[in-house]
Amino acid sequence: MSDERNFGITKFWVMTAIRHGVDPHDGSAMGRFLDEARAGRIEYDDAVLDHIAARDAHGDSGLSERAVVQLPVSLPAETELATVAEHAPAVVQLRALVDWVGDGRALTATGNLKLADARELVTLLGTSDIIDPLIGDRVFRTKSSTELPGLSHLVELAKEIRLIRVVKNRLVRVAKAAPLLRDGLALWTTGFDALPALDILIGPALWVAEHTRMLDSILDDVLPDILNTVYGLPEPIPVIRLTESVWMACTEAFGLDDLDPADATRWRKGVGADLWRLLSVLAEFGAVELTVGQPDPMYLVDLDPTWELEPGEPASLPPEAMERLRAALDPGVGPVDLVSLTPLTTRAVRARLLREGRYAPMVGELSEAEAAPLLGMITEHYSPETAEAEIAGWLAAHGGRERGLRQLLDGVRSCPFRTRAAAMLDVLAQNVPDQSTFLQGLRADEPLGPIATQMLVQEGEITPDELGPEEGLRAMTEQFIHLLELGGADAVTGALAELPAG
Structure with a gap:
């Protein structure tokens, strides 16, 4: 774990930034740091970076590819x-x-x-x-x-x-x-x-278009992927986004990159019509709900030309597909076709994911969990909406808000890793009626006070100048502990060396 050659590209640059005194959570500072690195004004180990890049280029991470983490879902009784x-x-x-x-x-x-x-x-x-x-x-x-x-x-x-x-x-x-x-x-x-x-797309007809036969032949893989994509989404997804993903799957499976533009357009539109027919069959079955409306802004964020990928993160779709999506989902175009899963389908997909050995969390299933594991799971996997529901259910099962909140705070106190404790306290603070009052009340708490103080400073509720000598020293110590956990002793030593002597 301490060998930089085993880092990914993202971690390499984050750790390099930390060694140069840059806060990786400060987007502007990181942007300036990366600009300096591109200009050759930042010192780093060229040999290590070349090793990481060569390994990633050959897909040799030494690890099996992990499945995408599924979002928690809520289900009726x-x-x-x-x-x-x-x-x-x-x-x-x-x-x-x-x-x-x-x-x-x-x-x-x-x-x-x-x-x-x-x-x-x-x-x-x-x-x-x-x-x-x-x-x-x-x-x-x-x-x-x-x-x-x-x-x-x-x-x-x-x-x-x-x-x-x-x-x-x-x-x-x-x-x-x-x-x-x-x-x-x-x-x-x-x-x-x-x-x-079943041959949902082909049926007993004597003649079927080639693009239909193509999609039907890989439907065993494509249909579960479609359902997994829509599963857990808080808002209906534009059908056109699924169309582009399905077309990309067909292109990869059948090597359609060599089609001339006219044929590629015709086949892509044919696959889009096939997908709509498939969704219509699912709608008749009661598996999906098809609606028309304005897409939620969450489905437009990554289409912005200024959207920046994480270092080493591959683009989800080719540039031409992104252009088509920008045109189709432009707010000026008006309502578009949307699709979401019905509760029956959400239940069935979750059962399949569990049979496959996947982790598919459900809101309410953690009501009997210990406090620390509860907050840890919510921190890693839950959206704000599902986190609120899960915490509310847990508190109801543990004596109500006043009694349950004390248990949750004890769970945070028991966490030996300060960076994780900070994340756990953050998710808890976001689910109390008055976050500022809640954190202010923790400033005198010995194990939690420095974390609460950091959060209040970050939110602009207080300034470092308002801290007394001991509280300020503890807050600074908390920062160095976080740096120690993230980057090791050398990162702390380097940061300390760059501080003014005073």
Whole structure:
């Protein structure tokens, strides 16, 4: 850990800045420092930097790639989710289909539903299929049930999750599926988990566009990625952002970089239409909610041309994709298509993440945790909104605010690392009614006072000149302890050497 050659690019420059007396939390100071470094006016170990750069260029970090940390989510009670599932369109349709099958239904010689049965089911189940569609002034007669994708997908889903099966060219019910049919929440979840295994985009049509076949062939990977992206987001995400990510996945999987611009545009728009169709299927299933509105500003921040990446951080999308997003999401364009997960889907995605060994926190699950681990987890993984809910739930479970707050402060006091203790106290201070009064009340606290004083100075509530000799000395000592934890003894020695002798 002390060998600089094992640092990442970001840590290398942060530690170099600290050694030169620069506060890495001061954005302006860091900017000036990096400008000085680029101009060759900052001394650093060229050999170490070359080693780090060469290692990163070859992807040889010596570590396995970590999955993206998922945001904590809030979920209704299981009883509420069960009630919602009972009325979900997919559950109602699957149950109605099994009831319709009854003692068995004969199929055509090719193993499809008879057209008369298909016509009946479209009305009974309320699928989105149109029989004998009118296009322009011409009626196109439906000749086979395979021309009804909504119904076809529903029947295939029922087969996939073993509600029905084909026996001697007859569609029959599976007796063992009775308990699943009675449990609406389990039925919905089982059906949702089976969606990637179905040819949602292709169906039984004779002709399918090449870009559709391409996306469908990698849907097993793409669909979970889409759901993971939307999972936990506090506001609906613009569909166009997902479109660009899905197009990039197709480009990487099939090597489409060599397409000429016209073909690339045509294929990209085709993939966008396919994605919208996929989201529409999910919406009909009750898995996502599609709306139209102005995107939350959080989805525009990284599109600003002045947005700066962290040193060594790769761009999330190619420059041309960023330009398309800037144009599509410009506030002057007006409302755009947005998508969010329903609570049922959030529950199902979280269960899948946990099965995969991922960490997927849920608000409320820490109500019995010890104080220090609670604040540590919230500090690392929670948004302001979910942090507030988690702390409120914890306090309610531990005797109310007055009693629980004392326990949380004891948890901060017990932390042996001052930088972590500061982060824990910060998240706690953000969730009390009056942050300034709360921190002022801690200034005389022996273990927490120096941290509280630092926070008050940073917030402009007090100035260093207002501190008495002992409080000022303790606050300065706190700063050096933080520097010691972040950079080691050499960083402290270097910083002390640069201070005026007085």
